[in-house]
Amino acid sequence: MSFADVNIQFLEAAKYTLGLFFLTLLIAIPLGVVICACAMSRFRPVKWLANTFIWIIRGTPLMLQVIVVMYGPGLIFDVPMKNRFLAALIAFAINYAAYFAEIYRGGIMAMPKGQYEAGKVLGMSKASVNGLVIFPQVVKKITPAMGNEVITLVKDTSIANIIALPEIILTAKNIVATYAIIWPLFYTGVFYLLMSGVLTLFFKWLEKRTNYYKA
Amino acid sequence: MAFYQVNNVYKNFGDVKVLKGINLELDEGQVLAIIGSSGSGKTTLLRCLNFLEIPDKADIYLKGENIFSIDNTDSAAASNADESNISEVENGKNIQTDSEKNQPTHAKKAKPEKISKEMRKLIDSKRGHFGMVFQSFNLFPHFNVLKNVTLAAKLKYDAHAPKGFARWSKEAKAARKQAMQEINEKAVALLERVGLGEKLNSYPCELSGGQQQRVAIARALILQPDILCFDEPTSALDPELTREVLKVIRDLKKDGHTMIVVTHEMQFAKKVADKVIFMADGIVEEEGTPQQVFEHPVSEKTKAFLAESEKSIDEE
Ligand SMILES: Nc1ncnc2c1ncn2[C@@H]1O[C@H](COP(=O)(O)OP(=O)(O)O)[C@@H](O)[C@H]1O
Ligand SMILES: [Mg+2]
Numbered sequence: 413m414s415f416a417d418v419n420i421q422f423l424e425a426a427k428y429t430l431g432l433f434f435l436t437l438l439i440a441i442p443l444g445v446v447i448c449a450c451a452m453s454r455f456r457p458v459k460w461l462a463n464t465f466i467w468i469i470r471g472t473p474l475m476l477q478v479i480v481v482m483y484g485p486g487l488i489f490d491v492p493m494k495n496r497f498l499a500a501l502i503a504f505a506i507n508y509a510a511y512f513a514e515i516y517r518g519g520i521m522a523m524p525k526g527q528y529e530a531g532k533v534l535g536m537s538k539a540s541v542n543g544l545v546i547f548p549q550v551v552k553k554i555t556p557a558m559g560n561e562v563i564t565l566v567k568d569t570s571i572a573n574i575i576a577l578p579e580i581i582l583t584a585k586n587i588v589a590t591y592a593i594i595w596p597l598f599y600t601g602v603f604y605l606l607m608s609g610v611l612t613l614f615f616k617w618l619e620k621r622t623n624y625y626k627a
Numbered sequence: 628m629a630f631y632q633v634n635n636v637y638k639n640f641g642d643v644k645v646l647k648g649i650n651l652e653l654d655e656g657q658v659l660a661i662i663g664s665s666g667s668g669k670t671t672l673l674r675c676l677n678f679l680e681i682p683d684k685a686d687i688y689l690k691g692e693n694i695f696s697i698d699n700t701d702s703a704a705a706s707n708a709d710e711s712n713i714s715e716v717e718n719g720k721n722i723q724t725d726s727e728k729n730q731p732t733h734a735k736k737a738k739p740e741k742i743s744k745e746m747r748k749l750i751d752s753k754r755g756h757f758g759m760v761f762q763s764f765n766l767f768p769h770f771n772v773l774k775n776v777t778l779a780a781k782l783k784y785d786a787h788a789p790k791g792f793a794r795w796s797k798e799a800k801a802a803r804k805q806a807m808q809e810i811n812e813k814a815v816a817l818l819e820r821v822g823l824g825e826k827l828n829s830y831p832c833e834l835s836g837g838q839q840q841r842v843a844i845a846r847a848l849i850l851q852p853d854i855l856c857f858d859e860p861t862s863a864l865d866p867e868l869t870r871e872v873l874k875v876i877r878d879l880k881k882d883g884h885t886m887i888v889v890t891h892e893m894q895f896a897k898k899v900a901d902k903v904i905f906m907a908d909g910i911v912e913e914e915g916t917p918q919q920v921f922e923h924p925v926s927e928k929t930k931a932f933l934a935e936s937e938k939s940i941d942e943e
Contacts, residue, residue: 524765527765527767530766532679532754533677533754533757533758533847534778535755535782535783537786540782544782549768552769625831626768627769
């Protein structure tokens with residue numbers, strides 16, 4: 413197996429890695445808003461439910477969650493999960509949504525009360541205060557923490573190899589097993605470094621964009 | 628009747644009685660200074676007057692009209708068990724805006740944030756009469772100075788603009804453009820008035836505390852409140868910056884603004900205020916002209932407070 417062959421196989425596998433990465437973000441970012449809204453709700457049962465949910469998701473390994481989504485439906489309801497990618501995506505989206513919800517909540521709680529009160533005495537509606545005053549500041553506040561999570565996500569996609577999703581790590585493992593060479597497994601690191609490098613630059617740029625003011 | 632009159636303001640936080648029957652009145656264009664030691668309830672009073680807190684009991688009159696009345700105290704609860712006792716007098720007729728008539732009687736004990744829709748509506752409709760300048764400025768850090776000042780006025784215009792398709796008609800769009808232009812011009816004029824004509828595009832973090840507070844004053848003024856309240860506007864500032872903010876307040880008095888200023892600046896209260904109230908333990912311990920309160924205080928508490936503040940000035 414030549415160096416070029418390995419690269420070609422890894423690029424094939426990167427479709428799963430990147431697909432899982434982007435789709436997870438696409439779902440988890442808004443889903444996190446919903447969970448966060450529930451966790452901050454004044455209605456006690458909703459709040460309690462959301463917090464329990466967050467506790468379970470954050471309190472168990474993502475790997476276990478992937479396994480549960482993959483094999484749970486078949487074992488419990490006798491409707492086997494056919495699509496490995498879908499199983500991984502569901503588990504990842506829920507897991508990351510719970511983490512994002514906590515980040516959002518932290519950002520909202522860190523907003524000084526004075527910002528709401530200033531809006532209120534200026535006769536601004538709740539929607540205006542939340543949308544124009546609070547939201548942009550929360551976004552700025554949580555960007556570094558979100559950056560961390562998103563970079564973790566890129567590496568976490570490798571967890572999906574546990575249900576045989578042919579992402580980069582599983583592909584490397586298969587090559588190692590088939591051709592009795594070990595270096596492709598180490599070489600995966602270059603791919604992850606590249607991806608997380610791009611993300612690091614992206615978040616640096618994002619943080620810079622809101623650097624024009626200090627909270 | 629005075630331009631602005633407030634009767635019997637009561638406010639508890641749980642079991643703590645913070646305001647125990649405050650009365651005050653003010654003629655148009657007058658400045659009222661409120662002094663008093665920390666914890667006496669000055670901030671809570673201003674917050675009640677701006678509806679950031681809902682008082683347990685209060686009657687508020689502006690230009691002879693009863694704009695807000697509430698009585699959720701125990702005695703009212705006993706005599707008037709199934710009304711929430713919010714009333715609004717309009718055209719001399721007393722309209723009871725009693726929130727849902729079939730509300731259970733224990734609603735009296737509801738948490739303060741659980742105020743009825745009617746109440747919220749009433750409050751929101753009266754907010755425009757009052758402006759508030761905070762101790763900590765509370766500017767919007769992500770907007771530049773001009774936008775900080777124009778934002779609320781522009782939103783207010785949009786809230787009253789025609790809805791639906793009418794909004795997108797040529798005339799409506801032109802009118803809006805014109806209105807936004809006027810708001811900008813007004814904001815620039817106000818910022819020039821407070822000495823910040825050069826700082827339109829600066830962000831709050833680029834300004835000194837005194838400059839930030841002056842932006843906050845312009846931001847409150849653009850909505851043309853009848854009463855402008857200041858809660859220790861200079862207590863976060865060093866002496867030099869304090870002077871520039873107090874000068875602005877003095878200028879506003881010349882422009883005829885009616886203001887209530889909670890302050891520790893006794894010299895300012897003496898020179899600028901038409902009336903002074905000394906608060907202690909949630910009541911008005913002493914009130915009168917600056918001369919009466921500062922030169923001839925009657926209450927022992929006032930004397931002690933003034934002596935104490937003299938001493939701290941000497942120490943500086
Ligand atoms: N939101 C609140 N909850 C409970 N107690 C409060 C609250 N706000 C103020 N207090 C209490 O009310 C009293 C008066 O406070 P405040 O109005 O801030 O006084 P001042 O502005 O004169 O220093 C203090 O004892 C304070 O602890
Ligand atoms: Mg105070």
